[in-house]
Amino acid sequence: MARDEVFLETKFWISDYGYDAALHAFDKSAGKLGVDQLDLVLLHQPLSSRFDLTLDAYRALEKLLTDGKVRAIGVSNFMPEHLERLLAETSVVPAVNQIELHPHFQQTALQMLHAEHGILPQAWSPIGGITSYGGGEKSTFDDPALLEIARAHAKSVAQVMLRWHVQEGRSVIPKSTKAARIAENFDVFDFELSSEQLAAIDALDTGVRGGPDPDSITLDNYGMAIPEA
Structure with a gap:
C-alpha cells in the first residue's frame, strides 16, 4: 500500500x-x-x-x-x-479534539465550542464500549431506544451509533480486533437515520463519563518513560 x-x-x-x-x-x-x-x-x-x-x-x-x-x-x-x-x-x-463521545456521554457544551472554532470532534469509544466496563449506569448496547432503531434498519446497535456520529459530522475511531466487527463498523453508508431517530439518540445523554476525568491525569500518577525508536 x-x-x-x-x-x-x-x-x-x-x-x-x-x-x-x-x-x-x-x-x-x-x-x-x-x-x-x-x-x-x-x-x-x-x-x-x-x-x-x-x-x-x-x-x-x-x-x-x-x-x-x-x-x-x-x-x-x-x-x-x-x-x-x-x-x-x-x-x-x-484541527481535532479527540474525546469520549457516545450516545450516553455527548459533551454538548464542548461540541458547541468545537463548532465555534472549526475544531473537528473525533470520538474515542464512539459506540460506548467504555459503558460496558467503565462504571456507567448502563451499557449503550442494551439501550432500548438504540435497539429499536437498529431493528428498524436491520442493523446492529453499533452501526446505528456510528451512523449517528457520521450524520452529525463527527470523526469516529471504533476499536476492534475482530475482522468481522471491523467490517461491520465500515458498513454504515447504506442507510440513513431520520431526523426523529437522530433526535431520539441525542436525548440519551446521561452526562456520565466512562473514562477518567482529564484533570485527574498528572505526571505523578500517569507519567511513564516513552521508549526511544
Whole structure:
C-alpha cells in the first residue's frame, strides 16, 4: 500500500510534554513508524497541573506543522477551559479534539465550542464500549431506544451509533480486533437515520463519563518513560 493511501495519526503522552521533549517525541514516533511525516499528531491529555508544559508541547506541534513534518495538529481530552486557554495562548487552532463521545456521554457544551472554532470532534469509544466496563449506569448496547432503531434498519446497535456520529459530522475511531466487527463498523453508508431517530439518540445523554476525568491525569500518577525508536 502506498504511503499516501494511509492516514497516520498518533498522540504524544504527557511524559513528553515541553517544547524540546515534544519535538523529540515526534522523532520517536516517526522513527517507530518508519516515516518522515505524520498526518495528524495530538496531545493526549491536557496536563492541568502543569499547563505550561502543555502549552510548550503544543507550540512544538506548531513548529512541526510549519516545518512540514506533520500535516495537521490537535489535542485530545481537552475540556472547554483547556481549549479556551490553549486558543488564547497559541497560534494554530487545533484541527481535532479527540474525546469520549457516545450516545450516553455527548459533551454538548464542548461540541458547541468545537463548532465555534472549526475544531473537528473525533470520538474515542464512539459506540460506548467504555459503558460496558467503565462504571456507567448502563451499557449503550442494551439501550432500548438504540435497539429499536437498529431493528428498524436491520442493523446492529453499533452501526446505528456510528451512523449517528457520521450524520452529525463527527470523526469516529471504533476499536476492534475482530475482522468481522471491523467490517461491520465500515458498513454504515447504506442507510440513513431520520431526523426523529437522530433526535431520539441525542436525548440519551446521561452526562456520565466512562473514562477518567482529564484533570485527574498528572505526571505523578500517569507519567511513564516513552521508549526511544
